[in-house]
Amino acid sequence: MANTSTSSASTAANQKPTEVGFVRSVKDFLVYLDGLPTLQINDLVQNEAGLRGWVTALQKDKVEVLMVDDGEVTPGQMFQRGQTNLSVPVGPFLLGRAVDPLAVPIDGKGKLAVTDTTTLAELDPTAKGISFREFINHQFDTGITLVDSLIPVGKGQRELVLGDARSGKTSFLIDIIVNQKYTKTVCIYALIGKPITEVRNMIDILHSNNALDHTIVVAASSTDPAPLIFLTPQTAFSIAEYFQKQGQDVLIILDDMGNHAKIYREISLLANVAPGRESYPGDIFYQHAHLLERAGSFNRQAGGGSITALPVIELNLNDFTTLIPTNVMAMTDGHLLFKSALYSQGQRPAIDLSLSVSRVGQQTQTHTQNLLATKVKQVLAEATQLETVSRFSFELPFETQLLLRQKILIEEMIKQEPLIYISKEIQSILLALPFTGMFQDKDAEFVRQNLRKIIESFASDPQLLNTTRAVPEMKDDNQLIALLEKATSRLEYLLGLTKKGAQKA
Amino acid sequence: MYQDQINIFISTVYGKSEATRQLATLKSYLLNRLFSNDQSMLTSLEPEQIRWMQSLGEDFYQGINQTNVYQILQAIEEHLAQLEPLIIYLPFVLPDAQLPNLGKYARNLFGPECLVEIKFDPDLIAGPALVWKGVYKDYSIKQKLADHHQEIMDSLKLKLN
Numbered sequence: 001m002a003n004t005s006t007s008s009a010s011t012a013a014n015q016k017p018t019e020v021g022f023v024r025s026v027k028d029f030l031v032y033l034d035g036l037p038t039l040q041i042n043d044l045v046q047n048e049a050g051l052r053g054w055v056t057a058l059q060k061d062k063v064e065v066l067m068v069d070d071g072e073v074t075p076g077q078m079f080q081r082g083q084t085n086l087s088v089p090v091g092p093f094l095l096g097r098a099v100d101p102l103a104v105p106i107d108g109k110g111k112l113a114v115t116d117t118t119t120l121a122e123l124d125p126t127a128k129g130i131s132f133r134e135f136i137n138h139q140f141d142t143g144i145t146l147v148d149s150l151i152p153v154g155k156g157q158r159e160l161v162l163g164d165a166r167s168g169k170t171s172f173l174i175d176i177i178v179n180q181k182y183t184k185t186v187c188i189y190a191l192i193g194k195p196i197t198e199v200r201n202m203i204d205i206l207h208s209n210n211a212l213d214h215t216i217v218v219a220a221s222s223t224d225p226a227p228l229i230f231l232t233p234q235t236a237f238s239i240a241e242y243f244q245k246q247g248q249d250v251l252i253i254l255d256d257m258g259n260h261a262k263i264y265r266e267i268s269l270l271a272n273v274a275p276g277r278e279s280y281p282g283d284i285f286y287q288h289a290h291l292l293e294r295a296g297s298f299n300r301q302a303g304g305g306s307i308t309a310l311p312v313i314e315l316n317l318n319d320f321t322t323l324i325p326t327n328v329m330a331m332t333d334g335h336l337l338f339k340s341a342l343y344s345q346g347q348r349p350a351i352d353l354s355l356s357v358s359r360v361g362q363q364t365q366t367h368t369q370n371l372l373a374t375k376v377k378q379v380l381a382e383a384t385q386l387e388t389v390s391r392f393s394f395e396l397p398f399e400t401q402l403l404l405r406q407k408i409l410i411e412e413m414i415k416q417e418p419l420i421y422i423s424k425e426i427q428s429i430l431l432a433l434p435f436t437g438m439f440q441d442k443d444a445e446f447v448r449q450n451l452r453k454i455i456e457s458f459a460s461d462p463q464l465l466n467t468t469r470a471v472p473e474m475k476d477d478n479q480l481i482a483l484l485e486k487a488t489s490r491l492e493y494l495l496g497l498t499k500k501g502a503q504k505a
Numbered sequence: 506m507y508q509d510q511i512n513i514f515i516s517t518v519y520g521k522s523e524a525t526r527q528l529a530t531l532k533s534y535l536l537n538r539l540f541s542n543d544q545s546m547l548t549s550l551e552p553e554q555i556r557w558m559q560s561l562g563e564d565f566y567q568g569i570n571q572t573n574v575y576q577i578l579q580a581i582e583e584h585l586a587q588l589e590p591l592i593i594y595l596p597f598v599l600p601d602a603q604l605p606n607l608g609k610y611a612r613n614l615f616g617p618e619c620l621v622e623i624k625f626d627p628d629l630i631a632g633p634a635l636v637w638k639g640v641y642k643d644y645s646i647k648q649k650l651a652d653h654h655q656e657i658m659d660s661l662k663l664k665l666n
Binding site: 021035036 | 592636638639640641642643
């Protein structure tokens with residue numbers, strides 16, 4: 001008997017001690033535990049039924065845990081400290097997959113190829129400091145003329161995408177992801193608290209456009225527990241950081257941060273955190289800033305690569321002056337404002353140019369692109385002013401007529417059908433063409449009918465291709481316009497406007 | 506403050522839930538004795554409860570009066586809430602009469618204020634599992650089987666072959 005007790009005592013002494021705690025109280029997904037003496041923030045705890053909880057606060061006599069799994073938790077239940085803290089397995093095996101915020105596959109394609117040597121990425125690390133960052137000087141290629149030319153985004157920039165419901169935000173984001181197959185950028189689409197049908201639909205759209213190969217979908221649907229939804233952007237960033245450390249450029253889309261804020265408000269109110277403006281807790285700004293700070297352009301010491309972040313916010317009645325949009329505007333490097341009114345007028349993408357801004361992108365453009373963008377913006381601004389005056393005048397001076405015509409032509413040129421990639425050279429050509437002699441007598445209808453053909457001609461016609469290739473060598477916008485003047489006869493011929501001039505170009 | 510009463514109370518109880526239960530009994534008894542003196546209350550008590558209240562001794566009751574009864578009860582309650590129990594998982598239901606023996610044994614090991622909390626877990630098969638200050642130690646057969654799972658499976662396979 002004595003021997004048995006000694007032996008069992010020694011076995012237990014050899015065991016790694018397991019820390020446990022007992023449920024003191026439960027409020028929906030918020031659980032308070034006692035015990036667990038050496039637990040730390042962001043650790044995982046698990047009960048006997050396998051339900052996992054995420055430690056969010058350590059109080060004097062209790063531990064605050066947010067349950068990330070659905071299930072029944074009752075007072076007195078025992079929770080054990082988990083083997084790992086809050087982390088997800090990361091690696092190339094995630095490409096083409098859709099996972100939940102704890103990296104559990106949700107696409108029905110089976111388990112992830114995780115091995116013992118797979119890297120585990122912490123979900124909430126501190127963002128890298130300034131010594132690991134580089135000046136943003138490379139343009140992020142969206143393949144969309146309006147953005148790349150007039151509101152350019154740099155690699156590593158944080159650009160807020162905000163707008164009404166049904167203003168074309170999602171299709172714009174899909175276009176950007178699809179276009180990244182030409183740039184080999186890894187895309188991470190975080191769907192935060194969206195309906196499950198929308199999540200499924202998004203995966204199908206990306207798959208049907210061959211965009212899933214370079215994309216990872218991280219999604220927590222609206223039916224998932226609130227803490228799991230809250231963790232979605234954290235997981236997306238942890239995955240993004242893995243690819244960035246491999247030297248790759250990564251695009252991360254957080255759709256949408258308004259939902260994320262609402263989920264955090266729900267969690268905070270349940271935890272008795274004092275509500276502030278619009279009932280959001282006081283640290284909502286910190287939560288979002290702390291997250292978006294993880295984006296950037298990084299130096300070799302940090303693995304090279306970049307993380308470009310596009311947080312999305314859906315507005316209510318186009319009001320962008322509420323707390324969350326203004327907060328996120330303040331912590332990003334610009335914003336693209338989508339308007340449903342423009343969308344219904346047929347503008348694609350429906351971005352309001354006058355209310356959108358990029359604070360970093362311009363420094364990534366070439367000198368010619370910069371000058372051309374300035375010229376275009378100037379024409380648009382001047383023409384908008386003159387438009388009002390022109391309504392009261394019967395006969396306008398030639399210069400005014402020309403300016404108004406150029407505005408109409410530019411507006412048509414920047415309209416872009418979905419799923420079309422336009423290279424930067426052709427974007428410059430499209431914006432410069434309204435300033436050439438050929439377009440002085442053309443109207444919007446002409447551009448509408450011929451835009452696709454113009455793009456194809458400059459991309460594939462052997463003679464015009466030489467012009468396209470020469471665009472990056474141009475020193476300023478006037479030189480570019482002069483170059484295009486020489487190519488217009490060939491373009492007119494290709495568009496069927498003349499029967500001669502083909503050889504001259 | 507009121508440390509004598511607290512010490513006497515703790516020395517007569519061994520289980521955490523027992524302590525809470527007895528405190529409730531003591532509270533109704535004292536309030537009745539000091540403010541109402543209703544004899545029918547005493548008759549409604551179980552013999553076990555009466556014996557326990559007698560075991561507190563005259564010293565315990567001497568210092569209690571109408572002005573300090575609430576403070577004393579509150580002090581005992583607060584002290585009890587601070588005590589972290591030794592949780593013992595057992596694969597069988599422990600008879601109530603055995604609790605003092607187990608409690609005394611635990612106090613020898615863990616100190617004079619140690620309270621035990623017994624939980625029933627038939628999955629343990631035999632042997633206990635303990636939780637002390639948030640650390641779980643399993644001395645049960647279930648854990649032993651889990652530790653030697655592979656060896657047991659191998660030897661079973663050998664026997665069957």
